[in-house]
Amino acid sequence: EPEVTQTPSHQVTQMGQEVILRCVPISNHLYFYWYRQILGQKVEFLVSFYNNEISEKSEIFDDQFSVERPDGSNFTLKIRSTKLEDSAMYFCASSDGTGPPDTQYFGPGTRLTVL
Amino acid sequence: LAKTTQPISMDSYEGQEVNITCSHNNIATNDYITWYQQFPSQGPRFIIQGYKTKVTNEVASLFIPADRKSSTLSLPRVSLSDTAVYYCLVALYSGGYNKLIFGAGTRLAVHP
Numbered sequence A: 001e002p003e004v005t006q007t008p009s010h011q012v013t014q015m016g017q018e019v020i021l022r023c024v025p026i027s028n029h030l031y032f033y034w035y036r037q038i039l040g041q042k043v044e045f046l047v048s049f050y051n052n053e054i055s056e057k058s059e060i061f062d063d064q065f066s067v068e069r070p071d072g073s074n075f076t077l078k079i080r081s082t083k084l085e086d087s088a089m090y091f092c093a094s095s096d097g098t099g100p101p102d103t104q105y106f107g108p109g110t111r112l113t114v115l
Numbered sequence B: 001l002a003k004t005t006q007p008i009s010m011d012s013y014e015g016q017e018v019n020i021t022c023s024h025n026n027i028a029t030n031d032y033i034t035w036y037q038q039f040p041s042q043g044p045r046f047i048i049q050g051y052k053t054k055v056t057n058e059v060a061s062l063f064i065p066a067d068r069k070s071s072t073l074s075l076p077r078v079s080l081s082d083t084a085v086y087y088c089l090v091a092l093y094s095g096g097y098n099k100l101i102f103g104a105g106t107r108l109a110v111h112p
Helices: none
Strands: A005-007 A010-013 A019-024 A031-037 A041-050 A053-057 A067-069 A075-077 A087-097 A112-114 B009-013 B020-022 B029-040 B045-050 B053-056 B062-066 B070-074 B084-092 B106-111
Touching: A010 A019, A019 A031, A019 A087, A019 A112, A041 A067, A041 A075, A075 A087, A075 B062, A112 B062, B009 B020, B020 B084, B020 B106, B029 B062, B045 B053, B045 B070, B070 B084
Parallel strands: A010 A112, B009 B106
Antiparallel strands: A005 A019, A019 A075, A031 A041, A031 A087, A041 A053, A067 A075, A087 A112, B020 B070, B029 B045, B029 B084, B053 B062, B062 B070, B084 B106
């Protein structure tokens, strides 16, 4: 069964450093998403991406965040200058958009630890 | 997006049927009901979704009454591995995608 993959599984960084989280969505999917989950809290929507542009973003997704689909398979989330409060699990998801409804499939996540 | 209300936690025993009910009083005509499962330190996993009446797959059943103001996820004969958080979501399909808004979910504990 096709699945979303994410690398790395765990990233440790110093405050102020840039990090890039990588995702490989399911191959025939057209819509891509990033969510995050701070330890013990809810899963929060960050951004959706379609046709090489952002469809929607949340208040969390400020100027420090950016997304990119650099080639036909990868989807990345960049945090330019990490803060302590960016420590969380980051989940990538994808969907094929052939709904309704639209079913999103999530990756295993990247645990980001900012020191 | 319609707000959902579901129990914070539930306990069950292996082999029992578990029913988790979610209330979504403000569900709109175009909203779909979707359930996800999440294990610790893993991504949410899609379980089932529906619009009305009953939907069944190899994992669960979803019961939606005619007024659609609530829904019930039914897990037949649970095992220890079904211990997880279960999320009920109501999502508007907006011509290609929907933004998923997760609540706190229901933490199901299955005991031997």
